[in-house]
Amino acid sequence: MTHGTVYKNYKRIAAKIGLPGSTFHGMRHTFVSMSIDLDDSFKTIQGNVGHHTVAFMLEKYGHMFEGRRKESSERMNQHIAGLQADNDEQSKSTK
Numbered sequence: 301m302t303h304g305t306v307y308k309n310y311k312r313i314a315a316k317i318g319l320p321g322s323t324f325h326g327m328r329h330t331f332v333s334m335s336i337d338l339d340d341s342f343k344t345i346q347g348n349v350g351h352h353t354v355a356f357m358l359e360k361y362g363h364m365f366e367g368r369r370k371e372s373s374e375r376m377n378q379h380i381a382g383l384q385a386d387n388d389e390q391s392k393s394t395k
Contacts, residue, residue, distance in 0.1 A: 332357070336364050 307324070314322045328349060335345045342354045351357040 332361055333364060336361065 310324055311320075314320060314327075332345055332349055335348065340348075342357065346354045346357045349357070351360075
């Protein structure tokens with residue numbers, strides 16, 4: 301199958317589903333973005349899109365994780381608070 305055949309069919313299908321201006325690369329980027337949002341593992345995403353390494357994928361898409369730092373920090377704080385509460389309960393029950 302030639303590049304031209306793939307491109308022509310892609311454009312035909314994209315127009316049919318209401319995305320006439322989309323590009324194959326744009327759809328690939330959307331796929332990676334959605335995979336990240338769905339919390340797929342880095343290794344899974346890397347394999348699905350054919351990047352040579354996870355490091356290469358993170359160089360290209362690492363910016364998507366910037367907003368998640370605060371969420372990660374909040375999850376860790378909640379986890380630590382839960383551990384402290386469990387420890388406090390154990391200390392009370394052994395007295």
